[in-house]
Amino acid sequence: MAQLLGNPIAREKPERPEKLEQPLRNPWGKEIRKSWPLYLMCLPALVFVLIFAYGPMAGLVMAFQDYKPWLGMTGSAWIGMDNFARIFQYEESTQAIINTLIIADCKIVIGIIVPIFMAILLSEIRNVGVKKSIQTLVYLPHFLSWVTVAGMMIDILGLDGGINHFLASVFGTKPIFFLGDPELFRPTVIISDLWKNFGFSMIVYLATITGIDPSYYEAAEIDGATRRQQIRHVTLPSMLPMIIVIATLSLGSILDAGFDQIFNLYNPLVYSTGDIIDTYVYRSSLLNGQYGFGTAVGLFKSGISLVLIVISYRIAYKLANYKIF
Amino acid sequence: MYHKTGGYKVFAVFNYIFLILVALSCFLPLLHLLAQSFSSKSAVNGNLVTFWPVEFNTDSYRKTFSNSNFTGSMLISVTRTVLGTAISMFVITTAGYALSKEFRGRNALMWIFVFTMLFSGGLIPSYILITTLGLKDTLWSLVLPGAFGAYNLILIMNFFKTIPKALEEAAFIDGASFFGIFRKIYLPLSLPGLATVGLFIMVGHWNSWFDGILYMSDTNKYPLASFLQTVVVQSNAQSMALSASEAAALSEKSLKAAQIFISTLPIILVYPFLQRYFVKGIVLGAVKE
Numbered sequence: 001m002a003q004l005l006g007n008p009i010a011r012e013k014p015e016r017p018e019k020l021e022q023p024l025r026n027p028w029g030k031e032i033r034k035s036w037p038l039y040l041m042c043l044p045a046l047v048f049v050l051i052f053a054y055g056p057m058a059g060l061v062m063a064f065q066d067y068k069p070w071l072g073m074t075g076s077a078w079i080g081m082d083n084f085a086r087i088f089q090y091e092e093s094t095q096a097i098i099n100t101l102i103i104a105d106c107k108i109v110i111g112i113i114v115p116i117f118m119a120i121l122l123s124e125i126r127n128v129g130v131k132k133s134i135q136t137l138v139y140l141p142h143f144l145s146w147v148t149v150a151g152m153m154i155d156i157l158g159l160d161g162g163i164n165h166f167l168a169s170v171f172g173t174k175p176i177f178f179l180g181d182p183e184l185f186r187p188t189v190i191i192s193d194l195w196k197n198f199g200f201s202m203i204v205y206l207a208t209i210t211g212i213d214p215s216y217y218e219a220a221e222i223d224g225a226t227r228r229q230q231i232r233h234v235t236l237p238s239m240l241p242m243i244i245v246i247a248t249l250s251l252g253s254i255l256d257a258g259f260d261q262i263f264n265l266y267n268p269l270v271y272s273t274g275d276i277i278d279t280y281v282y283r284s285s286l287l288n289g290q291y292g293f294g295t296a297v298g299l300f301k302s303g304i305s306l307v308l309i310v311i312s313y314r315i316a317y318k319l320a321n322y323k324i325f
Numbered sequence: 326m327y328h329k330t331g332g333y334k335v336f337a338v339f340n341y342i343f344l345i346l347v348a349l350s351c352f353l354p355l356l357h358l359l360a361q362s363f364s365s366k367s368a369v370n371g372n373l374v375t376f377w378p379v380e381f382n383t384d385s386y387r388k389t390f391s392n393s394n395f396t397g398s399m400l401i402s403v404t405r406t407v408l409g410t411a412i413s414m415f416v417i418t419t420a421g422y423a424l425s426k427e428f429r430g431r432n433a434l435m436w437i438f439v440f441t442m443l444f445s446g447g448l449i450p451s452y453i454l455i456t457t458l459g460l461k462d463t464l465w466s467l468v469l470p471g472a473f474g475a476y477n478l479i480l481i482m483n484f485f486k487t488i489p490k491a492l493e494e495a496a497f498i499d500g501a502s503f504f505g506i507f508r509k510i511y512l513p514l515s516l517p518g519l520a521t522v523g524l525f526i527m528v529g530h531w532n533s534w535f536d537g538i539l540y541m542s543d544t545n546k547y548p549l550a551s552f553l554q555t556v557v558v559q560s561n562a563q564s565m566a567l568s569a570s571e572a573a574a575l576s577e578k579s580l581k582a583a584q585i586f587i588s589t590l591p592i593i594l595v596y597p598f599l600q601r602y603f604v605k606g607i608v609l610g611a612v613k614e
Contacts, residue, residue, distance in 0.1 A: 035428040037503035045420035048473040056446025139347040145532035151585045152559035298447030
């Protein structure tokens with residue numbers, strides 16, 4: 001959802017007027033006397049953030065320790081970068097990183113292309129009632145939890161589930177083990193993620209298409225452009241700034257393969273292709289007690305993500321004048 | 326006049342059919358679930374149910390509601406949703422109002438808040454923190470850690486920024502304080518925006534399952550989503566080791582279907598309200614100054 005923040009299609013790039021408009025700064029004493037209610041109103045949020053967001057960041061020191069719960073962070077031995085070195089020694093963790101990259105990349109690419117395509121198709125529906133009904137239905141899965149969706153998938157995709165039943169009766173195929181076959185697990189995960197989220201991702205594109213000036217189409221029409229040419233030369237170029245912003249910002253989720261989904265769908269049969277960084281952290285640390293190592297894997301992931309997010313925001317700002325706040 | 330060409334008409338027909346099929350695919354799994362939940366056990370296990378109940382009965386629902394584990398975790402879910410949403414809204418609206426104004430240090434504060442969207446301590450440090458604070462196994466572990474959300478803060482802040490400054494200036498002249506203006510002008514005027522964000526937070530709480538599994542060592546303290554996760558997903562992972570027929574005999578699909586459906590019902594019920602606002606709300610929240 002974070003991608004919807006800000007205003008990606010700001011038309012003119014302001015010449016940094018903020019600096020000029022800013023009023024002269026009051027000295028702190030005077031400012032506090034005048035604006036103390038505002039400081040007070042920020043306080044609850046600040047307290048929450050310091051404890052529950054910055055507090056765990058302090059706990060990142062565990063990544064450099066052989067952390068033992070009974071010794072605590074002050075008593076555990078410091079082992080430098082050993083935990084990080086182990087990430088690439090263990091076959092399981094390197095595999096998890098590879099799986100994460102593959103699954104996340106496929107999700108990002110398909111999750112950008114399909115919603116664009118669907119938004120264009122949907123905007124060709126002229127019957128308002130039908131259009132609204134379709135929108136209502138396709139947005140719905142986004143709001144279901146992955147537990148619910150996984151529950152339905154386990155039933156429908158099971159060996160004796162609806163899909164296999166259907167395939168067997170129509171094509172006479174043998175039952176396919178979608179969630180237990182390492183080769184099929186990744187496609188199953190990627191497609192089900194698409195099913196759940198394409199509708200919601202489509203909203204921004206639909207809004208962009210609605211905002212296109214109709215006179216462009218009229219002009220194209222007069223010049224004898226077919227509908228396909230109109231889509232190619234009017235609709236798509238108009239959507240381009242939005243597409244660039246969303247594609248750029250998705251760079252930050254390149255190591256995020258979707259913990260909620262994988263955790264609820266995977267099982268030991270598909271660890272080789274389906275185990276991702278987040279599920280691996282959970283198993284190696286909370287189930288096997290390797291807290292320091294788990295923290296290191298987590299930090300490895302969030303550190304790289306941070307760098308990517310910062311880069312992507314800079315690019316998005318340069319290309320489309322996009323700002324978070 | 327592209328609408329009149331033969332080629333476009335053919336495309337339009339296929340387009341309608343395709344999109345209606347896609348839309349149905351988003352809805353039919355839920356209908357299938359509902360049909361299963363009202364069908365007899367043997368009919369469900371024999372794969373006779375598609376989208377209409379076979380041998381209609383309400384046994385699964387009676388069983389579900391007489392299961393004290395289920396009703397207990399439902400109560401926990403309701404409590405955490407109400408309490409969590411109230412705390413979140415308080416924290417976010419107050420800060421959102423303040424940050425929609427100009428004051429010294431505002432940008433520094435804003436960066437402190439926004440940085441939490443870019444980086445986090447991760448799973449293990451959060452777990453250790455909650456344990457150290459003594460919040461483990463209490464309801465607070467489900468309510469407090471997520472109470473502040475930078476994304477929601479920015480949305481609300483942008484809503485507040487759309488309220489005309491003249492209103493505030495007039496109120497200042499009449500002797501109103503920042504608090505009075507916040508309560509009497511900003512909150513009432515941004516009610517649609519607040520409702521949207523509030524609903525999102527509620528849905529988030531209701532659907533949240535991992536914190537329950539992480540922080541509650543006793544399954545009796547699980548919220549509904551976590552309870553459902555153990556019933557639906559974990560039991561399945563265990564039965565993966567068995568043969569298909571054994572697994573089918575063991576699992577009570579109609580009961581599971583009823584439990585999933587009841588847990589999802591609140592989301593489906595608020596969905597129309599959610600949908601009315603979220604498209605508009607997100608677009609509106611994105612407009613600045």
